[in-house]
Amino acid sequence: MASSLFSILPSLLTITDEQAMWRVKMDDDPQAFARLVERWQGPIQRLCIKMLGDAHRAEDLTQEAFAGVRAAEGLRTCGPVFDVPLANCTESLL
Numbered sequence: 345m346a347s348s349l350f351s352i353l354p355s356l357l358t359i360t361d362e363q364a365m366w367r368v369k370m371d372d373d374p375q376a377f378a379r380l381v382e383r384w385q386g387p388i389q390r391l392c393i394k395m396l397g398d399a400h401r402a403e404d405l406t407q408e409a410f411a412g413v414r415a416a417e418g419l420r421t422c423g424p425v426f427d428v429p430l431a432n433c434t435e436s437l438l
Contacts, residue, residue: 381410 359367359379367376388409392402 377414385410 359376361380361383364373364376364379364383367373368380385406389402389406392405393399396402396405
């Protein structure tokens with residue numbers, strides 16, 4: 345019984361993208377933004393590699409996309425999903 349409780353604790357303690365978005369929007373929480381970067385960096389970088397064919401440029405573009413979303417305050421005006429403003433920013437950089 346106790347081992348099953350401990351097995352679900354990590355999922356209870358991990359915030360969702362929507363919760364992280366809320367924290368960034370309302371409190372400008374850097375840890376919440378770091379959580380979003382951690383979650384979406386891989387998928388965005390793979391997309392950029394696929395589209396550009398250059399891993400180094402893709403890495404730079406990925407960082408620019410996250411910086412662009414943060415600087416443009418896209419998080420303050422977007423809905424509950426993070427991938428839409430991030431995808432829009434990435435697409436505009438390509």
